[in-house]
Amino acid sequence: MKPRYAPLLQRFQFHSLLSTLYLLITICAPLITSSFTPYHTLFLSLASNSSASSHLLHLTRLPHLSSSYEDSLAASYVISSFPFPSHSTFYSTLLSFPVHRSLSLFSPSSPPFHFSLTQIPSPSDPSSTSFSLTVPTFHAYAHTGSVRAPLTYAYYGRVKDFDKLRSLGINVTGTVVLARYGKIYRGDIVKNAQDAGALGVLVYSDYEDYAKGEAFPAGPWLPQSGVQVGSVFRAIGDPTTPGWSCTAGEEECERVSIEEIVRRGDMLSVPSLPISGKDGEELHKAIGGQVAPDDWQGREGAPVYRLGPGPGVVNLTYIGNETLRTIQNVFAVIEGREEADRYVLLGNHRDAWTFGAVDPNSGTAALLELSERLYKLQKKGKKPRRTIILCNWDAEEYGLIGSTEWVEENRELLTSRAVAYLNVDSAVYGPGFYVSATPQLDALLIEASKMVKDPDNSSQTLYNSWISSASSPPIERLGGGGTDFAAFVQHIGVPSIDMAFGDGYPVYHSIYDDYLWMEKFGDPMFQRHVAAASVWGLVALRLADDEILPFDYISYATELKGNAKSIEEEAAGCPISFSPLYKSIEYLKTAAVNVNAEKQALEEKFWGLSSRKDKSKVRELNDRLMMTERAFTDREGLSGREWYKHLIYGPSKYNDYDSKAYPGIDDAIEEAKKSNTTDAWRFVQHEIYRVASRGGAKAGASVGLASPHFLILLKITSQNRCFTKHVRLGSAMEAGP
Numbered sequence: 091m092k093p094r095y096a097p098l099l100q101r102f103q104f105h106s107l108l109s110t111l112y113l114l115i116t117i118c119a120p121l122i123t124s125s126f127t128p129y130h131t132l133f134l135s136l137a138s139n140s141s142a143s144s145h146l147l148h149l150t151r152l153p154h155l156s157s158s159y160e161d162s163l164a165a166s167y168v169i170s171s172f173p174f175p176s177h178s179t180f181y182s183t184l185l186s187f188p189v190h191r192s193l194s195l196f197s198p199s200s201p202p203f204h205f206s207l208t209q210i211p212s213p214s215d216p217s218s219t220s221f222s223l224t225v226p227t228f229h230a231y232a233h234t235g236s237v238r239a240p241l242t243y244a245y246y247g248r249v250k251d252f253d254k255l256r257s258l259g260i261n262v263t264g265t266v267v268l269a270r271y272g273k274i275y276r277g278d279i280v281k282n283a284q285d286a287g288a289l290g291v292l293v294y295s296d297y298e299d300y301a302k303g304e305a306f307p308a309g310p311w312l313p314q315s316g317v318q319v320g321s322v323f324r325a326i327g328d329p330t331t332p333g334w335s336c337t338a339g340e341e342e343c344e345r346v347s348i349e350e351i352v353r354r355g356d357m358l359s360v361p362s363l364p365i366s367g368k369d370g371e372e373l374h375k376a377i378g379g380q381v382a383p384d385d386w387q388g389r390e391g392a393p394v395y396r397l398g399p400g401p402g403v404v405n406l407t408y409i410g411n412e413t414l415r416t417i418q419n420v421f422a423v424i425e426g427r428e429e430a431d432r433y434v435l436l437g438n439h440r441d442a443w444t445f446g447a448v449d450p451n452s453g454t455a456a457l458l459e460l461s462e463r464l465y466k467l468q469k470k471g472k473k474p475r476r477t478i479i480l481c482n483w484d485a486e487e488y489g490l491i492g493s494t495e496w497v498e499e500n501r502e503l504l505t506s507r508a509v510a511y512l513n514v515d516s517a518v519y520g521p522g523f524y525v526s527a528t529p530q531l532d533a534l535l536i537e538a539s540k541m542v543k544d545p546d547n548s549s550q551t552l553y554n555s556w557i558s559s560a561s562s563p564p565i566e567r568l569g570g571g572g573t574d575f576a577a578f579v580q581h582i583g584v585p586s587i588d589m590a591f592g593d594g595y596p597v598y599h600s601i602y603d604d605y606l607w608m609e610k611f612g613d614p615m616f617q618r619h620v621a622a623a624s625v626w627g628l629v630a631l632r633l634a635d636d637e638i639l640p641f642d643y644i645s646y647a648t649e650l651k652g653n654a655k656s657i658e659e660e661a662a663g664c665p666i667s668f669s670p671l672y673k674s675i676e677y678l679k680t681a682a683v684n685v686n687a688e689k690q691a692l693e694e695k696f697w698g699l700s701s702r703k704d705k706s707k708v709r710e711l712n713d714r715l716m717m718t719e720r721a722f723t724d725r726e727g728l729s730g731r732e733w734y735k736h737l738i739y740g741p742s743k744y745n746d747y748d749s750k751a752y753p754g755i756d757d758a759i760e761e762a763k764k765s766n767t768t769d770a771w772r773f774v775q776h777e778i779y780r781v782a783s784r785g786g787a788k789a790g791a792s793v794g795l796a797s798p799h800f801l802i803l804l805k806i807t808s809q810n811r812c813f814t815k816h817v818r819l820g821s822a823m824e825a826g827p
Contacts, residue, residue, distance in 0.1 A: 240400030263287030294370030376402025519592025569749025
């Protein structure tokens with residue numbers, strides 16, 4: 091080669107190197123950095139409003155109660171719509187159905203009144219043609235029985251509402267309680283009434299809460315005959331297999347009896363029914379006695395609400411059928427190219443009490459639209475580093491049954507391999523972005539929200555609207571048991587997220603939750619569906635692709651300290667010490683700082699050629715980050731609620747929807763305040779030590795972050811122990827560690 095061509099060749103080589111580097115950065119940046127890249131922008135550009143709308147229309151053509159024929163049709167649609175290899179798992183579980191319901195009112199001043207207990211569809215609503223297929227209004231797992239007794243009014247049926255009645259001299263014993271929906275889980279309303287001595291419970295949707303404007307279909311509000319159906323089961327999963335699962339077709343499966351379920355308090359011992367606002371108002375007219383407090387009254391124009399008892403008397407009868415039925419979970423698997431044995435799980439449930447346009451199929455439509463984008467990325471050569479599993483659960487409405495049975499069956503495997511679980515139950519209720527998460531995922535959620543346009547204001551990002559009313563994004567915690575994240579967080583300790591647009595809607599669990607309601611009021615342009623799928627997908631891609639998992643435990647430690655101060659204030663002046671808890675939190679914070687430094691040192695090597703040793707260190711570090719949340723669980727569980735293993739976040743003892751920090755300590759303090767005995771306060775101290783030493787913050791520091799070799803050993807042992815179960819997850823899960 092002649093010397094005069096050398097400069098040209100050098101320039102060519104230089105530009106070729108730049109081109110190659112640019113290509114490598116574009117393709118690999120998501121894998122070796124911790125920020126969003128053109129790869130994620132491409133994912134956002136593939137969004138399709140029309141696809142989300144089409145999926146929702148198909149899913150909501152018929153009501154699809156769990157285990158019904160219509161539910162199986164919806165499952166088949168999900169399977170056919172997933173563009174990746176998909177399969178189902180089937181479980182035999184106890185479900186509940188109404189056989190007979192009746193309610194009559196006997197008032198001294200009026201003839202007997204017999205309630206129809208029927209929701210009336212609008213003839214202009216296309217879904218009205220399928221109304222005959224909907225289940226009659228009922229409470230799933232309600233006690234079979236008949237009672238005739240005077241009425242009392244108990245506001246929202248909370249513990250404090252029954253305390254208020256007692257303070258006013260109202261004796262609930264031997265009466266039927268009338269309570270409003272709206273503040274706590276319906277099963278807790280019935281439990282509180284039962285504990286107060288009530289013989290039966292009627293729960294209604296008060297106009298003040300659910301009918302503040304024009305009724306559907308003219309407006310978004312609940313019509314007069316609308317009824318909120320739902321479960322009153324007070325536990326998680328199949329009632330007959332608490333802590334284990336029973337797959338469909340198993341000839342012999344251990345089960346507990348219904349009598350035992352009732353004895354434990356998971357199924358209640360007084361009958362209950364949900365009723366409409368119209369029927370609730372009629373019952374109020376028959377209640378006399380003291381006038382209810384001002385804040386217990388109804389909307390303007392409603393009759394004066396009184397407390398009772400009587401003089402109106404109701405005859406309430408409910409006959410239910412609790413029977414074993416087969417439920418179906420559906421999965422699609424995108425196998426990871428490098429770490430196929432690490433799982434990022436995205437979940438939504440499919441079953442609905444009626445048509446389910448909001449709850450849950452706005453989430454199902456978003457999941458299917460998201461899956462189409464992931465498939466298009468894969469067609470362009472973008473395959474995730476870790477395995478992504480798309481989960482579509484059944485029987486969530488009855489008590490989170492489908493997801494719980496699957497987690498219980500695959501407990502060991504998921505404990506050793508699950509990176510995170512990302513849940514969307516109802517993707518769209520209305521405006522506003524609402525998120526709950528375990529704290530190590532907060533920063534990732536915030537970053538993702540900065541990438542997505544606000545569906546209600548395209549001039550700003552979702553992040554801009556999210557923080558408009560606060561100095562920082564209001565991220566709640568996942569202590570409540572309201573949807574399918576429960577088994578992942580509270581039973582096995584997997585970092586998790588739950589998110590939605592909107593915070594409730596008036597036609598919840600009624601026949602009016604259909605496609606027309608969504609099209610007119612929930613999301614007419616389906617922009618919120620697309621935005622939900624975008625945030626969901628961005629978070630999933632980062633968790634699946636980042637070389638080092640984007641978990642932040644420094645902020646977690648900070649939050650734990652704040653929670654500790656709050657619960658210490660609840661026990662101010664009591665004979666207990668929170669010093670062990672504060673010390674363990676400091677251990678966690680120190681370990682988290684050290685881990686961040688370790689992450690930074692490893693990331694600095696990524697732009698060079700990583701050695702096998704470096705890759706091994708990354709794997710080891712990721713395992714520690716992944717397993718730390720597990721260390722916040724304790725196999726003994728919460729006292730009296732042993733299924734709940736998480737000692738940092740759990741549901742309130744008196745409201746399954748409400749999240750509590752340090753639930754075991756909180757429960758113990760509540761009981762100690764009531765009894766005020768030495769033993770009770772000694773038990774509070776025991777709970778503090780347990781959180782600090784056995785399953786909480788200190789365990790997170792000493793095991794989850796600071797003892798990698800122990801965790802690697804734990805991981806390998808768990809994988810070997812559950813290898814025979816890999817087939818339940820699909821062929822992509824059969825790869826070794």
